[in-house]
């Protein structure tokens with residue numbers, strides 16, 4: 001494991017208009033870690049993800065990707081620096097087939113990485129292969145979520161950002177997405193997942209950071225969070 005974090009967020013303040021949403025948010029994710037950013041509805045998870053991706057303006061603080069300061073850069077430059085973002089609304093190309101979506105997503109990583117091929121995606125996401133000729137817009141929500149993750153991986157990101165991947169999906173599908181993300185962790189991918197559904201993350205993340213009212217209140221390994229009833233009840237109980 002390398003000592004330098006893949007992504008480091010320091011002292012981030014974000015405002016929407018005059019209301020401050022994030023207060024000095026800091027977190028870091030190291031190579032091969034799956035970090036869960038947990039918090040209740042409205043705690044600031046999506047805003048943190050958007051700020052990392054350059055989609056919400058940081059008034060203070062900085063985001064560093066493998067040592068390169070990316071805060072202040074435009075979102076497409078941040079993507080080119082190796083950040084793969086799967087937003088809450090998934091953003092696949094609904095009129096194209098599954099395989100065309102994967103082809104559209106295919107590009108080398110910032111250092112020429114090309115470890116993700118269509119073949120490898122189908123190996124890691126076996127449920128997608130039989131759907132390869134289906135029109136993406138006609139897939140179920142869970143299938144679309146898998147496709148959105150797979151398409152982003154085709155861009156060989158150094159960090160994958162997932163915003164609420166379990167949202168709006170039936171429990172059995174959430175379980176499948178969870179299995180897939182666990183498998184992805186086994187491939188050595190570095191992932192940051194924003195989730196309201198703590199139980200979804202407990203089985204797949206290696207680390208957790210808890211956000212409440214725009215502030216990070218707790219960071220630990222997933223085992224420590226599992227053992228900490230106080231934190232779970234105080235910040236994560238519905």
Ligand SMILES: Nc1ncnc2c1ncn2[C@@H]1O[C@H](COP(=O)(O)OP(=O)(O)OP(=O)(O)O)[C@@H](O)[C@H]1O
Pocket residue numbers: 016021039040041042043044045046047048196
């Ligand atoms: N575009 C916006 N303009 C103004 N306020 C916003 C905007 N987007 C979010 N907010 C506010 O910022 C706060 C944090 O929202 P955010 O979406 O980051 O929370 P979240 O933890 O991701 O919750 P959710 O689970 O609902 O997505 C909330 O109070 C929300 O109302």
